[in-house]
Amino acid sequence: MGTPNFAVPILEGLLEAGYDIKAVVTQPDKKVGRKQIVTKTPVKIAAEAHDLKVYQPVKLSGSPELEELMELQADLIVTAAYGQFLPTKFLNSVRIAAVNVHGSLLPKYRGGAPIQYSLLNGDAQTGITIMEMVKKMDAGDMYAQKAIDILPEDTTGSLFDKLSLVGRDLLLETLPKIIDNSIEKVAQDESKVVFSPNISKDQEKISSKLTATQANNLIRALNPDPGAYIEMNGKRLKVWKAEVAEESTNIEPGCLVDNKGRFALSFAGGSVLNLLELQPAGKKAMNVKNFLNGQGSKFVAGERIFD
Incomplete structure (x- = not known):
């Protein structure tokens, strides 16, 4: 069975x-x-x-x-x-x-x-x-x-x-x-x-209240199904792969830290997460380089991106 x-x-x-x-x-x-x-x-x-x-x-x-x-x-x-x-x-x-x-x-x-x-x-x-x-x-x-x-x-x-x-x-x-x-x-x-009850819809959302390590654990836990996501400008950006950055930041959680060669976001406790594989709504999964050539280039360091 x-x-x-x-x-x-x-x-x-x-x-x-x-x-x-x-x-x-x-x-x-x-x-x-x-x-x-x-x-x-x-x-x-x-x-x-x-x-x-x-x-x-x-x-x-x-x-x-x-x-x-x-x-x-x-x-x-x-x-x-x-x-x-x-x-x-x-x-x-x-x-x-x-x-x-x-x-x-x-x-x-x-x-x-x-x-x-x-x-x-x-x-x-x-x-x-x-x-x-x-x-x-x-x-x-x-x-x-x-x-x-x-x-x-x-x-x-x-x-x-x-x-x-x-x-x-x-x-x-x-x-x-x-x-x-x-x-x-x-x-x-x-x-x-x-x-360990079945994963709920609410658990799929990546919150800035998490540390970078907790967010990365969530991304790994929800890969390959159903996928964890950041809600950005009212749309879901699924994150399939990430890594915890070595540095810390003073930027408040939920903001862009860097989009020059990487897409790094701030999380709780001054922690930073580099997003490596992403999937914008309605598109196929892509590596961070392709994301930065399009949608990811429009943000400015320090800008609030998600809650």
């Missing part, structure tokens, strides 16, 4: 290891982009390439698909970023265990956006937890964990790619021990629980 690219190596890994996949469950096809083209999920595409049976209930709970899935009497359920709650009766219908591949070091970052929050909060590490599924969100006992370092250039996109492979390998290492009951589960420490 999975939906985005994160889950594809996990499905492929299970197949390559010889597991018999009785069914694949993924979210319904969605309309994507300006042209609203109906698009299959990455997991559906992978499943169809292997001629696997695919289910796509809008809501799993109470659906005819759920009844069919329960009738399979599977040994295991494996979920990886599926995107829906699983009913308790479904979790209880399997012979061995319902297992989740979760993109954080639980109990930190239960919820739908664990990778984004590890970047937002400037964490040094993130990782994968293989855990038992229970009715309460991401609260089950843990079978295994593996940590990786977060690099300065990492984005949510790069961490998704890395963690999907870590998740695949850790799952394949752990599943045989779950099956033969040779692994000991560890309960999560409830006093250390941190939640």
Whole structure:
């Protein structure tokens, strides 16, 4: 059970290891982009390439698909970023265990956006937890964990790619021990629980109240989707890549520091952020050099640009 690219190596890994996949469950096809083209999920595409049976209930709970899935009497359920709650009766219908591949070091970052929050909060590490599924969100006992370092250039996109492979390998290492009951589960420490709810529309806006480091963390966390933006002259300027400048400034937050060879903005605490890849409203993403040849050249140092 999975939906985005994160889950594809996990499905492929299970197949390559010889597991018999009785069914694949993924979210319904969605309309994507300006042209609203109906698009299959990455997991559906992978499943169809292997001629696997695919289910796509809008809501799993109470659906005819759920009844069919329960009738399979599977040994295991494996979920990886599926995107829906699983009913308790479904979790209880399997012979061995319902297992989740979760993109954080639980109990930190239960919820739908664990990778984004590890970047937002400037964490040094993130990782994968293989855990038992229970009715309460991401609260089950843990079978295994593996940590990786977060690099300065990492984005949510790069961490998704890395963690999907870590998740695949850790799952394949752990599943045989779950099956033969040779692994000991560890309960999560409830006093250390941190939640990571899905990113809201309000969180996408870059505010001058942030430090340059916080703004850069937000940009990295929202790349590649949905993207962080500065509201400039009533229009959105998306920022896909930036770097924290070494110098500080006395210019108040929200102003242009420099647009001669770079596009540098002031943030809280006298910090400065160099914007490296930008996307003006209605245009394609561009590097800062191209931006400075057009829209970026119209501003004057010290001018207030955003709130």
